[in-house]
Amino acid sequence: MSKYPRTKKSLGQHFLTDGNIIRKIVDAIPAKPDDCIVEIGPGSGAVTEILLQRFKNVTAIELDQRMVEYLTEEYPDLNVIHKDILEYDWSVYEDQNRPIHVIGNLPYYITSQILFNLFEYRPILSTATLMMQKEVAERIVAEPRNKDYGILSVQSQLMSSPEILFDVSPHVFSPPPNVQSSVIQFTFDKGGLDCSxxxxxxxxxxxxxxxxxxxxxxxxxxxxxxxxxxxxxxxxxxxxxxxxxxxxxxxxxxxxxxx
CATH class of the missing domain: 1.10.8.100 (rRNA adenine dimethylase, C-terminal domain)
Structure with missing residues (x-):
């Protein structure tokens, strides 16, 4: 296997290096082998490799051109899309006759923007299993009259059923981030709102x-x-x-x- 490119600080890249954590995340996806898996920001493909072993339909959306070239070379069966996730049109999955499950280790600086983008397309998504800053995950599941309760809490809980699955230490990343992370799963089972x-x-x-x-x-x-x-x-x-x-x-x- 060729050596993958170094991380880019400007893109908030922190790559998972712990095989046990990677498998634990993939194990948490409630998907069948034929379901559609969309990975946000696969980076060097540590999670992607396990996804390809378990699922037949895996798409990776990656902004970094160097990583796109690396992934395309290393994983010929992977559908790699070179795109900024905030500009990605999720409506391409509207005609899919199989469940769509999203997975990703989100860049901390655009986590909320990615979430609101996913919420917009929740009618066509089944679940999203995402790694993010622990502090943000706690805001998402916070209850009323709690200091963490806010905009993200209200919208997340109205538009999905969010659940923190487990925390992740900085030491399993390269380079290690300065914060604790959590894996949180959103199940899009709420249907439409009574308002826009x-x-x-x-x-x-x-x-x-x-x-x-x-x-x-x-x-x-x-x-x-x-x-x-x-x-x-x-x-x-x-x-x-x-x-x-x-x-x-x-x-x-x-x-x-x-x-």
Whole structure:
């Protein structure tokens, strides 16, 4: 096997080197051999190699041209796509007649952007098994009235069923990151919301961007008559459970708040 290129700090590359952790991650994917597997940022292919041993339909999306060339040479059966994951069009899988499972060790600096991109296409995805900064994973599963509870918590829990599977030490990466990591699995089993994704995002972000204020003040920029007889706007953003944000947004839509 030819030596793979060195990591690029500018791309946030940290490659897994521990075979036991790699197998543990792949073991966690609830997929059958014929299902479609999409790997985000395969890098040097440490996880990819195990995926190819277990699944027949593996696609790898990689931004680094050096890694694309390396993967193409090393794994002739792998479908390698040279693309920025934030520009990738997941709708290409809409006509697939098999479940789509996503896996990836996400660059820490664009984790949230990747997640929101996946949530947008959740109707065509089955699961996403992702490694990310432990701190971010804890925010995703945080419950109301917790300091970690926020925008990511609400949207993740409304649009999927997230579960932290296990933590990962920095020592199993090359080079080691300066943070602890966690593997978290999103199961896209929630179906559609009672409101539009975009309107939900507007309400949730407005509420949490001023999380120290009462909702009545935080949502003032909506420039709308709030249904004060149906919801308690004296609460702060962190007090509302995810389903209440969905309910509130749906009600505001009925009232014509968003035009």
């Amino acid at each position: 994704d975009q309107h939900l995002k507007t309400v949730v972000r407005m509420a949490f961007n001023q999380r120290r204020k009462k909702l009545s003040n935080a949502l003032k920029r909506l420039d709308a008559e709030l249904p004060v007889d149906e919801f308690n706007f004296d609460l702060r953003a962190e007090a509302l459970a995810p389903h209440m944000y969905e309910k509130l947004t749906a009600r505001l839509e009925q009232l014509g708040t968003f035009g």
